[in-house]
Amino acid sequence: xxxxxxxxxxxxxGQNLFLNAVTYTNAIGEPFTVSLxxxxxxxxxxRKADGTEYTVPQDSSYFLIKESDPATRxxxxxxxxxxxxxxxxxxxxDSLRSTMDITKRTGVLDPAGGMDDGMYWGWNSGYIFLxxxxxxxxxxxxxxxxxxYRFHIGGFGGYSAPTINNIKTITTDLTASGIAQxxxxxxxNIHYLVDLMKVLNGTTNVxxxxxxxxxxSDYSVNIANNYTGxxxxxxxxx
Amino acid sequence: MNKKYxxxxxxxxxxxxxxxxxxxxxxxxxxxxxxPEPVYNIAGNEVxxxxxxxxxxxxxxxxxxxxxxxxxxxxxxxxSAFTQHGHDVSHGIDDRLGRRNSPPIxxxxxxxxxxxxxxxxxxxxQPIVPITAHEEMDETIPNILNKLRSHTDYPGLxxxxxxxxxxxxxxxxxxxSQFMIMCISSDSKYDSVMRGKSSFTVEEQAGYTxxxxxxxxxxxxxxxxxxAFRNNGIAIGLNNDEGRSEVTLNPLDRYKFKVPxxxxxxxxxxxxxxxxFLYSGSRVRSL
Numbered sequence: 001x002x003x004x005x006x007x008x009x010x011x012x013x014g015q016n017l018f019l020n021a022v023t024y025t026n027a028i029g030e031p032f033t034v035s036l037x038x039x040x041x042x043x044x045x046x047r048k049a050d051g052t053e054y055t056v057p058q059d060s061s062y063f064l065i066k067e068s069d070p071a072t073r074x075x076x077x078x079x080x081x082x083x084x085x086x087x088x089x090x091x092x093x094d095s096l097r098s099t100m101d102i103t104k105r106t107g108v109l110d111p112a113g114g115m116d117d118g119m120y121w122g123w124n125s126g127y128i129f130l131x132x133x134x135x136x137x138x139x140x141x142x143x144x145x146x147x148x149y150r151f152h153i154g155g156f157g158g159y160s161a162p163t164i165n166n167i168k169t170i171t172t173d174l175t176a177s178g179i180a181q182x183x184x185x186x187x188x189n190i191h192y193l194v195d196l197m198k199v200l201n202g203t204t205n206v207x208x209x210x211x212x213x214x215x216x217s218d219y220s221v222n223i224a225n226n227y228t229g230x231x232x233x234x235x236x237x238x
Numbered sequence: 239m240n241k242k243y244x245x246x247x248x249x250x251x252x253x254x255x256x257x258x259x260x261x262x263x264x265x266x267x268x269x270x271x272x273x274p275e276p277v278y279n280i281a282g283n284e285v286x287x288x289x290x291x292x293x294x295x296x297x298x299x300x301x302x303x304x305x306x307x308x309x310x311x312x313x314x315x316x317x318s319a320f321t322q323h324g325h326d327v328s329h330g331i332d333d334r335l336g337r338r339n340s341p342p343i344x345x346x347x348x349x350x351x352x353x354x355x356x357x358x359x360x361x362x363x364q365p366i367v368p369i370t371a372h373e374e375m376d377e378t379i380p381n382i383l384n385k386l387r388s389h390t391d392y393p394g395l396x397x398x399x400x401x402x403x404x405x406x407x408x409x410x411x412x413x414x415s416q417f418m419i420m421c422i423s424s425d426s427k428y429d430s431v432m433r434g435k436s437s438f439t440v441e442e443q444a445g446y447t448x449x450x451x452x453x454x455x456x457x458x459x460x461x462x463x464x465x466a467f468r469n470n471g472i473a474i475g476l477n478n479d480e481g482r483s484e485v486t487l488n489p490l491d492r493y494k495f496k497v498p499x500x501x502x503x504x505x506x507x508x509x510x511x512x513x514x515f516l517y518s519g520s521r522v523r524s525l
Contacts, residue, residue: 101282102362103408111366112379112407122367124357124485159359160351161486218487 001078003187004180006044006087008065008073009234010037013197019067020134027201030208032136032149036117037067037196039130040092040108041075043169046180047086054079062093064108064119065194074189084180087190088171091227092129095167098156121154124216128154129166130227132199138209149208151199152215153224164216166224170231178236189237195230202226250462250501252426254344256294256417257316264290267347270424272432272460276347278361278419283412285420289399293417296410301385302365303331303375310368310414313340326513334373337477339513344501347419348461354495354511356467357485361418362411379407386410423501424460432460456497467494475512 010017012024012034023031041063044056055061056077063075075089097109105111109127111120119128132151139147157165174180180188200206204222206214214220255268267285269276296302298311308331328336338354352358358367368374369382386392386405393403400409428446430436438446449457458464467482474493482491495511508514 099359101279102360102411103282106406106408110379110407111363112383118370118378120366122358122363122370123353125359125363158486160356161488161491163486163488216485216487 002081002182002184004046004077004079004182005187005189006041006075006089007189007191008041008075008194009192010065010067010073010194010196013195013201017067017196024197026197026208027205028207030136030138032134032138032208034067034132034134034196036131036133038065038117038119040064040119040127041089042093042097043090044075044077045088046079046084047088048082049085054082054084058097062097062108066117068117079182081182081184084182085175086171086173087180087233088169091168091170092154092166093127093156095156095165098126099159121152121216125159126154126156128152129168129224130154130199132196136208136212138207139212140209142212149212150215151213151220151223153220153227155216155220155224164218164221166220168224168228170228172231172233174233174236177233178238180236181238183238186238191234191237193232193234195232196227198230199223199227202229250426250428250503252423252429252501254316254421254423254502255425256290256343256421267419268422270422270429270460272429273348273424274461276419277350278347278415280347280419283362283415285416286399288395289413290416290420292395292399293413293415295395296414297417299386301389302369302377302382304377304381305331307331308375310365313368313374314343326508328374330368330371330374331376334376336371336373337479338511339508341498342502343418343421344423345461345499346421348465350465351496355482355485356496361415362408365411365414379410383407383410426501429460453500457500462500463497465496467491467496469493469495470497472510472514475514477512479512481511 020033020035023033025031042061044061045053047053060077064072066072113120121128130153134149135147136149137147139149142148153166155164155166180190182188203225211219214223264287267280298309300306300309302309313328327338328340330336346361352364358364369377383405396405396409397403399413431438456464456468480492482494
C-alpha cells in the first residue's frame with residue numbers, strides 16, 4: 001500500500017478563489033463575494049486499465065474540503081501499488097452513513113460540527129453536502145441586516161419516506177490529463193480544479209436575487225445538478 | 239368530530255419508569271409484555287445504572303444551554319409527563335418562544351421518528367436539535383462537551399458509565415438516550431387489564447369500546463399512537479406550520495403531524511402540535 005492524494009483546488013470561473021476579497025459575477029450578471037465554501041468528498045474508488053477496482057475502506061473515505069482551511073484541500077488515503085485510469089467519488093455523504101449509529105460518525109462526520117460552519121441539519125437529520133455563502137448587492141437584506149446568500153445543499157433520499165436525493169457521484173477518466181501511478185515511497189496527487197462558479201451556472205442559471213437562500217427544498221436539486229460539473233481534472237503529479 | 243366532546247375513560251395514567259420512585263428498583267430496560275419489540279437499538283446502547291444516571295444528570299444539566307439557564311428538563315417537566323405544562327409553544331432561552339408544543343418523553347424506545355414532523359429518525363441524534371436551536375438552548379455541541387470536560391464530576395461519571403473519561407458527542411447522546419428510553423409508561427390501569435391482572439369498571443369498558451371505534455385507528459393500542467403522520471382535521475395553525483411536508487417536501491404531507499400517544503394525556507396539556515387546546519375537554523374529557 002502507498003499514499004495517494006486528491007487535491008481539490010477551488011477556483012471561481014477561471015480565477016483563483018479568494019474569500020471575501022473579490023467580487024465575482026454569475027451567468028445572469030449578478031455580482032457576489034464568497035465568505036464560506038465547503039463540501040464533503042467521500043467513497044473514493046479507483047480503477048485500473050484492466051477494470052479491477054479498488055475501493056478505499058469506507059472508514060477512511062470521508063473528507064470535508066474547506067476553502068477557509070488550506071490543510072483540508074487534500075483527500076489523503078492509501079491504495080495498492082499500480083496504475084489507475086479512472087477515479088470516482090461522491091460529493092456528499094452516502095445514505096448508508098447518513099443513517100448509521102452515532103458512534104460511526106466521528107471526525108468530519110461528527111454531527112456536532114460547529115455552529116456557522118457546521119455541515120449537519122439537526123431538525124431533519126442529515127448532512128449538508130455543500131455550503132456556499134457570501135454577500136451580493138442583489139440579495140435582499142436578511143434579519144441580521146446583511147445582504148447574504150446562503151446555499152446549503154443536502155438530502156440523502158429520506159429515511160422513512162422518500163424525499164430529495166442530492167448525492168452525486170463524479171467519475172473521471174484520468175487518461176486524458178494523467179493517470180495516477182501509485183508507487184511505494186511516493187505520493188501520487190490527482191489535481192482537480194474545482195470551479196465553484198458551476199454551483200450557480202449550469203443547466204439552471206441560479207439568480208441570487210430570486211433564490212438568496214436555498215436549503216432543504218426542491219430547488220436545491222438544480223444546484224446539486226449544476227455542481228456535478230465543477231470538477232476538472234487538471235493533471236496528476238506522480 | 240371537532241364539535242363534539244368525547245368522554246373516553248380507560249385509565250391510561252401510569253408512573254414513568256425513569257421517575258424517582260422507580261429508580262431504587264433499577265433493573266435496566268424491561269420489555270413490557272403487552273408491548274411490541276422496541277424500535278430503538280437497545281443492544282447498541284445497553285442500559286446500565288451508571289449510564290442511565292449520567293443521562294438523567296445531563297437531562298437536568300443547564301450547562302447544555304448557552305448561558306447555563308435552560309436544561310432539557312425545563313421544557314420536558316417530569317410531573318407533567320415530561321411536557322412543558324402551562325406553555326402552548328415551548329419557552330426557551332432568553333424567553334424565546336418556539337413554534338411547537340413540547341411532547342412527552344415517554345415510550346420513546348417504540349418511536350420510529352421524533353418531533354411532530356418526524357424529522358429526526360434516531361433518538362441518539364435528537365438532543366442536537368434543542369441544544370443548537372436558537373430559541374431553545376442556543377449552544378453548540380463542541381461548547382457543551384468542553385463545559386462537561388472541565389467540570390469536576392463529569393469525567394468521572396463518563397468513566398463509570400462508558401469505561402472512559404473521554405467525553406464525546408456519541409457518549410453524551412447515548413447517555414441521554416438511556417435516560418429517555420427508560421421513561422416507560424406501561425403500568426396504567428389499562429395495561430393491567432390487558433395483562434389480565436384486573437378488569438375495567440363498567441364506565442371504563444364503555445370508554446374502551448368507544449375508543450376502539452373512534453380513536454384506535456390512529457391512537458392505536460398499546461402505545462396509543464400508530465406513529466403515523468396524519469391530519470386530524472383541526473384548522474391550520476396561526477403560524478401555518480406545515481408539519482410533515484417540511485421534511486419530506488411532499489405536498490400530500492402538508493399539515494400532517496405525528497399522532498401523539500394518549501398515555502398520561504391528563505398531564506400533557508396543552509394539546510396538539512401547537513398547544514392550541516388548553517383542556518382535553520376541547521376534544522375529549524378523560525382517558
